[in-house]
Amino acid sequence: MALVLILSISVMAETRVVEHAMGKTEIEGTPQRVVTLYQGASDAAHALDIPLVGIVESWVEKPVYKYLRDDLSDVKQVGLETQPNLEEISKLNPDLIIASKMRHEDIYNLLSQIAPTVMEENVFRYRETVKLMGKAAGREEKAAEVLNNWDQRAADFREKIEAKMGEKWPIEVAVLNFRADHARIYYSGYAGRILNELGFERPEDHKKDTWGVKLTSKESIPEMNAEAFFIFMSDDQAVENTYQEWTEHPLWENLDAVQNEQVFRVDQVAWNMAGGIESAHIMLDQLYEHFELEE
Numbered sequence: 319m320a321l322v323l324i325l326s327i328s329v330m331a332e333t334r335v336v337e338h339a340m341g342k343t344e345i346e347g348t349p350q351r352v353v354t355l356y357q358g359a360s361d362a363a364h365a366l367d368i369p370l371v372g373i374v375e376s377w378v379e380k381p382v383y384k385y386l387r388d389d390l391s392d393v394k395q396v397g398l399e400t401q402p403n404l405e406e407i408s409k410l411n412p413d414l415i416i417a418s419k420m421r422h423e424d425i426y427n428l429l430s431q432i433a434p435t436v437m438e439e440n441v442f443r444y445r446e447t448v449k450l451m452g453k454a455a456g457r458e459e460k461a462a463e464v465l466n467n468w469d470q471r472a473a474d475f476r477e478k479i480e481a482k483m484g485e486k487w488p489i490e491v492a493v494l495n496f497r498a499d500h501a502r503i504y505y506s507g508y509a510g511r512i513l514n515e516l517g518f519e520r521p522e523d524h525k526k527d528t529w530g531v532k533l534t535s536k537e538s539i540p541e542m543n544a545e546a547f548f549i550f551m552s553d554d555q556a557v558e559n560t561y562q563e564w565t566e567h568p569l570w571e572n573l574d575a576v577q578n579e580q581v582f583r584v585d586q587v588a589w590n591m592a593g594g595i596e597s598a599h600i601m602l603d604q605l606y607e608h609f610e611l612e613e
Contacts, residue, residue, distance in 0.1 A: 336454050338436040339419040340426050345434045348456040349414035353433070355402050356441045357383070359416040361594020362448045364389060365464050368455045371410045372396040377591045378552065385587070385600060399441075408432045416451055442508035442593040464595060471602055471613070476517045478611045488519045492544035492575070493530075495590070498556035501564055503542055504530040509589045512598055513548075516605065520544075539569040546580035547573075550589045582608045 332347045353372035354360045360373045364386055372394045376383045382390050394410060397403035399421055407415070407429070415435040422429065422437065429435040436454045438447050445465060452461025480487045491513060493504040504510060505526045514520075521544050533541065551557050564570060575581050588600040606613055 334453075334456075336436050336450070338450060338454075339439040340423070340435075340437045343430070343434050343436050343454075345414065345436075345454055345456075347413075349412075349454070351410065351412045352414045352416065352455065353396060353407055353410060353412040355396075355415065355417040355422055356399050356438075356593070357591065358441055358444055358447045358593035358595075359418070359438070359451065360390065361386065361592055361596045362444070362451050363416070363455075365448065365594070365596050366451060366455065366457050366460050368451065368457065371412060372407055374399040374402055379587060383587050383592055383597075385592075385597065404428055404432070414454060416454065442511070444508070444511075444593065444595045444598050448595050468595060468598065471599070472515055474613060475602060475605065475611065478613075479609055480517070482609065482611065488517050489545040489580075490519045490521050491546045491548060492521065492524060492542055493589070494542060494547055494549045495586075496549065496551040496557055496561040496564065498554065498560060499534070501533045501538075501542075501560070502530055503533065504590075506530070507590075508593045509548070509601065512601055516602070536564055536567045536569065539564065539567060539573070543573050543575075545574050545578060546582070547575040548582050548584050548589065550584050550586035552586060584608075 333344060335342050335344050350369050351371045352363060352368050354363050354370060355374050357376060360370070363370050370390065370393045373390060373396065375381045375395055375398055381395055394406070396406045404425070412433040415429050415433050417429060417435060417437045418441045419437045420440045426435060426437060436450060438450050448461050448464055452458045483489065493509045495502040495504060503524065505520070505524050505528060507529055523541065551561060570576060584604055585600070588597045588604065
């Protein structure tokens with residue numbers, strides 16, 4: 319009886335309930351065959367040393383973002399983030415699936431029939447993704463270490479940029495994106511959350527509870543105004559043409575960031591597509607470089 323009791327306690331200790339965006343999921347032991355269904359989760363799994371057997375295709379730099387390619391190129395592809403292949407996922411016999419309510423709410427029950435599934439609310443909440451995956455994969459200490467490392471770098475950046483800019487800090491920034499037929503201002507989302515965490519401000523008109531706005535007319539250029547611009551866009555000639563047309567318009571020259579010579583072209587993967595904790599570090603690397611700060 320004592321042996322049975324000890325074994326029972328051991329089994330109970332290996333089972334935990336993880337709360338997530340779709341409810342609660344029971345997970346046994348330490349998962350060794352994990353499938354991630356959004357980019358930020360694949361990024362976080364890499365940061366947490368979680369063993370992956372399946373990932374979804376990257377948005378650009380297909381099939382795996384360059385910054386993860388060396389380590390994840392051999393991991394099985396299970397379709398698109400917006401349309402994962404359930405049959406391929408099932409073949410991998412996973413013991414944990416990480417998904418997002420934003421993308422996968424409609425297939426949650428089907429995923430849960432394949433393996434224990436936990437869902438983050440969105441795809442760009444890098445901190446929440448790390449925390450959720452740390453709990454689900456039994457790596458909470460590692461998750462705390464990863465987030466503490468980020469917090470230390472963020473604090474170092476805030477301290478150094480404030481010291482350099484003095485009374486000019488904090489500055490108002492805007493995140494811009496050019497497409498083949500329009501331009502965008504991103505009010506929130508991945509880059510916006512990171513910039514807020516680092517102490518940057520947003521123009522009053524950009525403080526809206528929505529992803530952002532599409533601008534289809536060059537007459538809307540004044541809406542972009544801020545003290546500094548971070549611009550990302552795809553490597554496409556049609557996009558480059560749009561950028562040239564908009565930035566050669568007379569209204570562009572009147573913008574504060576242009577007159578301040580604070581217009582920065584940034585990497586679209588790190589600033590928008592990847593959405594993870596490791597890509598956040600790449601974004602921060604670029605900010606150190608843009609503002610000529612030494613870490």
